Amino acid sequence: MRGAEVVGDLRQRISAGELELPRPGEGSTLQRWRALAELTRSNVVLGRLAEGHADADAILHELGGSRTWTAAGRDQLWGVWAAEPPRPRLSASRAESGELWRLDGTKLWCSGAHHCTHALVTASVDADPGASGKRLFAVDLRQPGIRAVPDSWHAVGMAASDSGAVEFSDAVAEPVGVPGGYVNRPGFWQGGIGVAACWYGGATGVADTLFDQAGRRDDDLTRAHLGAVQVSLGAAWAVLEQAATAIDEDPKDERGTGKIRAFTARATAESSAATVIDHVGRALGAGPLCSDPAHAGRVADLGVYIRQSHAERDLAELGSLLVEGGSPW
Structure with a gap:
């Protein structure tokens, strides 16, 4: 879809109340992330813009809003x-x-x-x-x-x-909120995992093409790539599930584990997305990238989207947090 079509679709969903998602830490965090993942699975740009709108709503709620706005309205984006x-x-x-x-x-x-x-x-x-x-x-x-x-x-x-x-x-x-309040709050790291859920959703959309082709081919190599994709996506979703449970149990991050959790979930989802793109490309070759505009667009979009990660810089910070705080295992 073109940009105007994506925005039009998103506005319709907002108007219908479909973006009034459970907020992080209120007991249904995984439901929120599943909804964002499904939107991104259907269209990566749609999911990315939906995540921003939903994140704004959560931030306004957490920080008490402004004089005029305390939530994202149905007539707004x-x-x-x-x-x-x-x-x-x-x-x-x-x-x-x-x-x-x-x-x-x-x-x-x-x-x-x-x-x-x-x-x-x-x-x-x-x-x-x-x-x-x-x-x-x-x-x-x-x-x-x-x-x-x-x-x-x-x-x-x-x-x-x-x-x-x-x-x-x-x-x-x-x-x-107060100066510095945006980053110095539990929801900052919770929102960062919401982005990771979108990366996961985009990766499942890329994997859908391989799943469809694997069912039509009697080819062990294609199915081996599909198995590798499942392993990677399964691991990523397990980390997201674990993170959602931990957030709902400790929404104010009184245990001080939110930052480690966020870096771990984001790195896992990013790695999974890159792994899926690689395996699908190696399994199917250039064909879908050249003849299937939806798949080609999804791969291109997801490749840019996961670069919101700071890659090795985030891993280095995660390592420092672990050294300072002790082994989490």
Whole structure:
């Protein structure tokens, strides 16, 4: 599907209440992740945008929302734009009233840049003596002073996610939570595993092509690749199940294991997705990639999507956490 078709589908689902998912830690975390995985299985971009909208809703709930928004509405499409590259910079300053803020600068990696109606955006507030560092803001993107930058998203995979740059000029914003509250909360790591559930879902969509072909071929090698795919996906889902249970048992992360859990689940799902792409390609050759547009698009999209992982940097941080905290086994 093209970007407009994906967004249209997503808006219909939001309007029908299909994206009002159980929030993490409320007893049905696995149900939430299963829904996100199934959406991504059907279309990777759909799942990615749905995850952002659902994550925004969970964040508003966890941090108490803003003066205007406490949940993502059925007539809205939310994004969470929280990437923090060194440059460019998005800055926030207090408006004269003191209750509202103004955003100025450019934000990169804004999924749904041309289509979202609202977003949660991180910005620097160093100039404000009472709120230094990064802070999260809720923004109505339909106001003057906000512009999605044309031709700032050149990806082939995930092209329809429209994850380009957005410029802010004296844009009105409302604070959500305290400075640093966005990252210093249990839900930050819980939301990161929600992304991993989407990676898993995208991988099952790629695997569907191999499953279909394996049933038509009397070929041990094809079925061996299918078996390897099952092993990888089964391991990934088991980690997600275990993580969901742990989150529901300890939603406020009083045991302090949330970060390790998130890094483990994300790395497992990323590895599984890469393994599935590799085995399906080796089993079926270039045929589906060249003649099946849905499969080719899914592989290209998923390959870009899993690069939200920081790969070895995340593994290095996970290793440091284990060394500092002791063996979890």
